[in-house]
Amino acid sequence: MTWLALAYSSTATQPMSAVEIGQLLLKARMFNASVGVSGVLLHDSRQFLQYLEGPPDAVERVWQRVSASPRHQQLTVLMREPTETRLFADWQMGCLEAPASLLQRLANEQWRIAMAVAERRQPLSPALALLRQFAQGVQREALGKNSGSPLIL
Ligand SMILES: Cc1cc2nc3c(=O)[nH]c(=O)nc-3n(C[C@H](O)[C@H](O)[C@H](O)COP(=O)(O)O)c2cc1C
Structure with a gap:
């Protein structure tokens, strides 16, 4: 199965509170779950960086919603690539x-993975390695702290 992976960075139009x-x-999680998209959203309440992965059509639909949101601006696509591996399959938008x-x-x-066509296992790009490690x-x-699901962090 070939998935689509999409990463972007953006800036909040206004700093967002934890509640917002x-x-x-x-x-986002409700929609992503309904179309089978997983991933992770990193933020410092001002800057966002999101990684989405799933069936190509589904990722494009999520991207439509993301890019239509007035909550952020200066959206920059860092990566949009087919991939054989889901890195955050268990993360319903962590x-x-x-x-x-x-x-x-x-x-x-660097986000792009140099696609080795003949090779099924792709090495991680430096950015993906860093994101996954974090x-x-x-x-x-x-x-370790037993504070429950990491998805609710
Ligand atoms: C930083 C950021 C990340 C977002 N991520 C998602 C997402 O993963 N999935 C999604 O469906 N929408 C995502 N959105 C879009 C909003 O959640 C979307 O506008 C909302 O789900 C629909 O809201 P509305 O009913 O207020 O229009 C994101 C928006 C922002 C600003």
Whole structure:
């Protein structure tokens, strides 16, 4: 199965409170789940960086909704690529608070995976490796503290 992966960065039109982000996520997760899209949203309440993966049509539909939102601006697509691997299959749009420095670094990293056509296993691009390392670190921390699902962070 070939999935589509899409990553973008954006800037909040106005800084969003935890409550506002929670409300946004509620709708986002409902829609994403209904079309089979998973991923992760990193933010520092001002900057966003989101990674979406799933069936190509479904990712495009989510992207339509994302890009139509007046909540953010300066949307920059960092990556839009077919992939054989879902990196966040268990994450029904995880949401993680991240330091501004990490968001900056991710926005400037290399996202594209050089597609090895004959090879099924693709290596992770530097940006994807960094994103996954951060997400897994937060997840482990949350589980260690036994504070419940990392998806509600
Ligand atoms: C940073 C950010 C991330 C978003 N991520 C998603 C998403 O993953 N899935 C989705 O359906 N909509 C996403 N949206 C779009 C809004 O959630 C969408 O406008 C909302 O679900 C529909 O809201 P409305 O009923 O207020 O129009 C995102 C918006 C922003 C600003």
